[in-house]
Amino acid sequence: MKLAIVGTGFIGCSFARTAADHGLFAEVVGLDKHRARARKALDLGLVDAAVDRVPDDAAAVLLAPPSDQVASWVCDLADHPGVVFDVASVKQPIVKAVRHRLKSLPPRYVPSHPVCGSERSGPEEAEIDLFHDQTVILTPEPETDASATGVVQVMWRAVGAHVRTMTVEEHDRILAVTSHLPHLLSFAYMNGVEPSMLSLAGGGFRDFTRIAASSPTLWEQIFRLNKAPLMAALKACRHEIRELETAIRRDDTEAVRTLLESAANRRREFDGA
Amino acid sequence: MKLAIVGTGFIGCSFARTAADHGLFAEVVGLDKHRARARKALDLGLVDAAVDRVPDDAAAVLLAPPSDQVASWVCDLADHPGVVFDVASVKQPIVKAVRHRLKSLPPRYVPSHPVCGSERSGPEEAEIDLFHDQTVILTPEPETDASATGVVQVMWRAVGAHVRTMTVEEHDRILAVTSHLPHLLSFAYMNGVEPSMLSLAGGGFRDFTRIAASSPTLWEQIFRLNKAPLMAALKACRHEIRELETAIRRDDTEAVRTLLESAANRRREFDGA
Numbered sequence: 001m002k003l004a005i006v007g008t009g010f011i012g013c014s015f016a017r018t019a020a021d022h023g024l025f026a027e028v029v030g031l032d033k034h035r036a037r038a039r040k041a042l043d044l045g046l047v048d049a050a051v052d053r054v055p056d057d058a059a060a061v062l063l064a065p066p067s068d069q070v071a072s073w074v075c076d077l078a079d080h081p082g083v084v085f086d087v088a089s090v091k092q093p094i095v096k097a098v099r100h101r102l103k104s105l106p107p108r109y110v111p112s113h114p115v116c117g118s119e120r121s122g123p124e125e126a127e128i129d130l131f132h133d134q135t136v137i138l139t140p141e142p143e144t145d146a147s148a149t150g151v152v153q154v155m156w157r158a159v160g161a162h163v164r165t166m167t168v169e170e171h172d173r174i175l176a177v178t179s180h181l182p183h184l185l186s187f188a189y190m191n192g193v194e195p196s197m198l199s200l201a202g203g204g205f206r207d208f209t210r211i212a213a214s215s216p217t218l219w220e221q222i223f224r225l226n227k228a229p230l231m232a233a234l235k236a237c238r239h240e241i242r243e244l245e246t247a248i249r250r251d252d253t254e255a256v257r258t259l260l261e262s263a264a265n266r267r268r269e270f271d272g273a
Numbered sequence: 274m275k276l277a278i279v280g281t282g283f284i285g286c287s288f289a290r291t292a293a294d295h296g297l298f299a300e301v302v303g304l305d306k307h308r309a310r311a312r313k314a315l316d317l318g319l320v321d322a323a324v325d326r327v328p329d330d331a332a333a334v335l336l337a338p339p340s341d342q343v344a345s346w347v348c349d350l351a352d353h354p355g356v357v358f359d360v361a362s363v364k365q366p367i368v369k370a371v372r373h374r375l376k377s378l379p380p381r382y383v384p385s386h387p388v389c390g391s392e393r394s395g396p397e398e399a400e401i402d403l404f405h406d407q408t409v410i411l412t413p414e415p416e417t418d419a420s421a422t423g424v425v426q427v428m429w430r431a432v433g434a435h436v437r438t439m440t441v442e443e444h445d446r447i448l449a450v451t452s453h454l455p456h457l458l459s460f461a462y463m464n465g466v467e468p469s470m471l472s473l474a475g476g477g478f479r480d481f482t483r484i485a486a487s488s489p490t491l492w493e494q495i496f497r498l499n500k501a502p503l504m505a506a507l508k509a510c511r512h513e514i515r516e517l518e519t520a521i522r523r524d525d526t527e528a529v530r531t532l533l534e535s536a537a538n539r540r541r542e543f544d545g546a
Contacts, residue, residue: 115475135473164473177466178474182481184521185458188513190536192506193450198543200408200437201451202388204487206543207480208455213540214477216533223521223529233465234518240461245507248457248496256496260489263463267486270471270479 004058008032008041012064013126041123068221071097078106083148085110090225091168107145110152132160139168176229186212277331281305281314285337286399314396344370351379358383363498364441380418383425405433412441449502459485
């Protein structure tokens with residue numbers, strides 16, 4: 001069994017390393033548009049070989065390049081005999097772009113997304129068991145082969161993840177709220193902080209802004225690809241901000257406390273979840 | 274040397290515990306409006322006695338009650354012979370309220386603020402060395418006795434903190450940006466997240482919203498007390514959000530990337546700071 005990783009960055013290499021550690025594949029090969037990064041992954045022992053093309057005998061191909069290159073790879077691998085799955089943070093634009101070019105999705109392509117991004121990047125950051133106890137969302141479409149979905153499910157479970165299935169629309173709408181909007185807010189907020197203030201910022205600031213150190217290239221793509229759901233989420237959030245602001249401006253102690261309590265309760269629900 | 278702690282919550286008890294551990298005081302006594310909490314601090318061995326009033330022979334009095342009770346305590350202790358210092362997240366409203374009642378600040382009251390809040394609360398959460406390597410801001414006013422400021426400085430340094438001095442106005446303006454606004458945004462954002470989405474949220478979400486689990490009572494007070502600087506910070510942040518939103522709506526890849534890069538660079542500056 002051979003696994004091919006397209007994009008030997010943080011997520012791709014974390015999967016490679018974990019899969020090797022769990023003995024899921026006899027061989028893992030890596031491919032990257034930036035050949036130095038594939039070599040780096042090889043030097044670090046994360047892949048067994050750095051290759052220039054996806055080998056035909058790969059049983060599985062993990063697509064972990066920048067999000068806006070996934071659709072093109074799915075099309076290029078339409079006739080590949082292995083299962084093809086990705087890790088992109090957006091799903092509908094990929095599915096649309098592939099359908100636009102090929103009319104329908106390749107049946108052995110299973111859209112997937114592990115919900116465990118990080119502000120880290122690069123093979124040197126690869127983390128074993130990154131996916132342990134994390135959620136992976138699969139968004140198979142009508143064209144998707146059920147057995148391919150099954151194989152991808154098994155692989156994610158084998159590296160310790162919980163698998164959830166939903167539609168691409170649902171995925172993109174939810175991720176806009178739970179992931180993309182916090183990034184947008186954190187980036188925007190950070191731009192308003194004067195450098196001289198940084199030495200006076202504490203632990204709350206550190207956590208709130210951790211994601212503002214994420215890759216600008218990667219996030220520019222996600223914002224662009226998931227624009228409509230993200231703008232809808234921002235609109236709803238602006239309404240929540242306005243509501244809290246109004247209560248504060250009016251010195252409406254009860255209203256402010258009620259809003260903060262509902263937020264704190266929901267956050268505690270998350271910790272309990 | 275006796276230390277009195279007014280408000281035996283998370284911060285008060287963390288100071289008590291750390292001060293005891295460093296041998297700064299021979300005895301620490303605790304007082305709390307909620308007598309059960311003072312007893313809890315006693316049971317946990319964080320204070321040597323739970324008292325009903327601040328003893329006259331306390332060399333130092335740490336005021337760590339809810340922010341909106343600090344001014345009243347400063348007034349009540351105006352003639353206390355020890356140094357009196359607080360930990361409130363806002364400074365100008367306290368100084369104003371005290372001056373309003375007493376005409377001028379008691380010379381042995383030193384406004385202070387350790388920048389290491391937490392979403393945790395209560396004596397059972399008290400943490401030894403909470404202040405180690407953290408910043409404490411002192412905002413002495415013209416009335417403040419320089420030797421009292423010196424004593425307070427030495428105490429904070431003794432528990433491992435870095436001490437910075439600035440005006441109350443500067444403190445409140447900066448903290449509105451670095452602490453109060455992230456809390457406002459995190460609370461408001463959290464209110465827009467549907468409960469069903471929680472199980473799909475990842476690490477970015479967890480960190481971004483950690484502060485939304487903070488005490489609603491405490492934060493309602495901070496927002497109320499620091500309203501004007503907070504509203505100014507929100508206005509500026511809204512401008513940053515709008516700028517990023519506009520660039521995303523226009524598919525202006527270059528503008529989006531530039532905004533994200535400046536945010537990411539500033540965040541990395543913070544890590545390096």
